Amino acid sequence: MARRLERLDRGIKVRSDDVFALNSWREMLYIIAPRVLPVLLLLVLGLAATPYWQRVIMQACMIGLLAISWDLLASVGMVSLGQALFFGIGAYIAGILDHYAGLGPWLTIPIATVGGAALSTLLLLPVLRLRGIYFSMVTLIMPLMIERIIEATKIFGGTEGLSGLQPMPHALVEIIAAMAVVWVALFSFNRMMSSDYGLILKGINDNDRAVMSAGLNIYLYKAQALFLAAGVGAFAGAFVTHAYQFVGMPVFALDYSILPIAGAAVGGMGTMSGPLLGCFILVPLNELLRGLGGMRTVIYAVLLVVFTVGLPEGIFHFIKRKYTQFERWVEVEQ
Amino acid sequence: MSQAILQVEDLSKSFGGVKAVSGVSFELMENQVLGVIGPNGAGKTTLINLLTGFVRPDRGKVLFRGQNIAGMKPYKVANLGVARTFQMVKPFYQLPAFKNLVLPLKSPRAKQLTGGRYGDRDAVAKDLLEEVGFERDSWVIFKQASVLPHGYLKRLELARCIAMAADLVVLDELFSGLSLAEVASLVPVIDKLRVQGKTIIMVEHRLRELFRIADRVMVMNFGQKIAEGKPREVMEMPAVRGAYLGSEEEGA
Ligand SMILES: Nc1ncnc2c1ncn2[C@@H]1O[C@H](COP(=O)(O)OP(=O)(O)O)[C@@H](O)[C@H]1O
């Protein structure tokens, strides 16, 4: 007798899919808990942490935003290897506005978000038509190119960067704002992707010729998705700039392109929650391993491989499956 | 006498050395059904791609209601009211069947035409599926397109054209790969389109069904139009017999 693992939806999952189930507390809780608990948990951690770990959580939030942005692009069929482009452009716009015009974070961050989104979209507009790997290659190169341009022309402080920028008003404001923006981005993008507008975006990834023959301009939609994703990345860059009161060439570094993708690989792509979860694991882990010096990268890389090989669906999908389904072995006749 | 909705003049396209479509001209009257036949590789699909903007012509004109649409972007052509099906079906595999139609229903053209029905796009989509032969109130319309049988995917292609509220519907071998019963169930759908005043171009290998529906038939071979006329008459022409005897119906 052979055995096969059978997966079935839990009763409570099925019942709570139905709106009538909202009469029962237990089922209400079943729906609400996975949305509210992570928010509360992060809030408690963020408030209780030492200033050092608060900064780590803030960083995780910002890399998390880059990962959400990455996942949004990926679900429209644009695989970005250059999230650092959005991050760096946002960071520099905020830094420049603060350094030369003294605008302060309340103005620079919103301007950098929208301006960074617009500038990144304009820069990538010519390559929007490129498919697959070609788009990816251009996004990979662009931030590195900008880094070299700043170095060569010595603009905006050159290799020194711009320091002494205005800080965030208060450490508490900083951490709460970081968390709030992450949740707002996550929930609103998730909502958007399940709307009819999101169906069009996913459709472009699924089958772009069918989208065209449905009378929809795919370049317009791709540009819109790019704008949104770039805006999220630019926000993160601007935020970090004020948190550290400094902006310099490292904001275009490869780390900001690679970490979000690593987060997506560990957390599981396609849901935005997965990549975010991945970043909340990887960024603090990176800090914990800091004491190990040179060995850190090795251990980090090994863990990454173990995660992706052992759990290719990603941690998020794994947890979600356990939450919504139960498994049992059934005997099958050959 | 009704008016020409489509005038094609000297349309040509080569791929490398292959003349896929070469010097094709024809005219199509409003509410007519034109059948296009010819052996495999004759250039029928390329002709459709040229008409719908998916391929840019090397030469020639495509006048749709007097406007030259040759080389125009596919989405623009679609919004002018020219819809097509694909020989190789192109559904959104990840979406449930009825959600496939939400995309064409969101097109500028469909929005303009359905105006107030913005809110119940899902309901409109389900009605459209019923129109092309999906069983109402069955689970089929909720099934993901990737698990649907071929016959349903073909119907989904047709439903997309109807959702676009197209005036000119271009069908690329809609019947291929379908059972006799499936074809029989689709013929009334096409008849209905015609009653609604639509103009139709049908590329088809199933001659028996095509000849029942089409007013005129155009025959292509090696990228050229070799004949055009009433269905039965065309098949009597020596050039057409030659083209067919030379390829598919060998020994028939
Ligand atoms: N995109 C393309 N690139 C190169 N050759 C093509 C392309 N599309 C069609 N062809 C060639 O053009 C000719 C006509 O093809 P097609 O229009 O598909 O014929 P049909 O639909 O009548 O079977 C064939 O020789 C085919 O190989």
Ligand SMILES: [Mg+2]
């Ligand atoms: Mg063909």
